[in-house]
Amino acid sequence: MIFIVLFLIIVMLAAAVSASIFKDLMNAVIASCLVSLIASILFFLLQAPDVAMAEAAIGAALITAVFVIAIRRTKRYEE
Amino acid sequence: MRRIISIIILAIVALGIALCVINIPFGASKTKVGNYYIEKGREQTGAANIVTSVVVNYRGFDTLGEVTVLFVAAIGVSTVLATLKKKTKKEVEPASLVLSTGCRFLFPLILFFGAYIFIYGHLSPGGGFQGGAVIASAFLLTYLGCRGKRISEKRSKITESLSGLVFIVVGLIGLAVGGHYFLYNFLPKGVLFSLFSAGIIPLIYIAIGFKVGSEIAGIIDKLVEES
Numbered sequence: 543m544i545f546i547v548l549f550l551i552i553v554m555l556a557a558a559v560s561a562s563i564f565k566d567l568m569n570a571v572i573a574s575c576l577v578s579l580i581a582s583i584l585f586f587l588l589q590a591p592d593v594a595m596a597e598a599a600i601g602a603a604l605i606t607a608v609f610v611i612a613i614r615r616t617k618r619y620e621e
Numbered sequence: 622m623r624r625i626i627s628i629i630i631l632a633i634v635a636l637g638i639a640l641c642v643i644n645i646p647f648g649a650s651k652t653k654v655g656n657y658y659i660e661k662g663r664e665q666t667g668a669a670n671i672v673t674s675v676v677v678n679y680r681g682f683d684t685l686g687e688v689t690v691l692f693v694a695a696i697g698v699s700t701v702l703a704t705l706k707k708k709t710k711k712e713v714e715p716a717s718l719v720l721s722t723g724c725r726f727l728f729p730l731i732l733f734f735g736a737y738i739f740i741y742g743h744l745s746p747g748g749g750f751q752g753g754a755v756i757a758s759a760f761l762l763t764y765l766g767c768r769g770k771r772i773s774e775k776r777s778k779i780t781e782s783l784s785g786l787v788f789i790v791v792g793l794i795g796l797a798v799g800g801h802y803f804l805y806n807f808l809p810k811g812v813l814f815s816l817f818s819a820g821i822i823p824l825i826y827i828a829i830g831f832k833v834g835s836e837i838a839g840i841i842d843k844l845v846e847e848s
Binding site: 591592594595596599600603604607608611612 | 670672738746747748750751754755757758761837840841844845
């Protein structure tokens, strides 16, 4: 159990760091979506299913959609 | 040079946060109010889910504030986007048959799941905010899958206003009947773990679910329309 949590946390940290260094903003958005998704799994493992549901629906789905729409209106690559 | 200074400042900030956090007893049952909710929550509110009893009953007024914040955000988005120039209508390419059929198949199922989350909010995990977000994601799916379909802006506004009105009217009835505080639980509590229990909590959560769902769906509709 503890190894699963450790693995998830390491993946989450890697996704968070890569979201800040990716030049392609679409990749960065997907990486931050992964952070939210793993956060929701961790909330569930910490016995907070209410928060996990909100995080999965808002953090992983709707925020990603808003960012993708914003990128479509502006530029995709960072200089 | 600047980089070294910023790293030093970052280290000092991290040290300060660590020193602040290290003395907080996470996970220990120190707070009296938390223990009180866990012990008395079920018999006082009739809701099997203690989180719901706190969100809707003990801290119902805060929930009204949260809903108001979301409402203000939705108004802000529509105000900012209304100042932009309307694009000329382009012919949208229709989605492929597989995609549109799949979306049409999934849309009612997701709506049903969202409704389940907020109707059963007092019995199982979930509630108005989560269910509303799930319903909004169903609308997002139709925007992505069946392009060209739009929700009626007027109807979403009417749903939003009516559900907000239900919230406030139920709270004011509680204030008038109970006479103690806003959102007084004036309906009978019923049997624990049954669907019709916990007094006004299911009513409030259904109102919040409709309100959050229509607000977020409206925001997404505005954004998709402009892009």
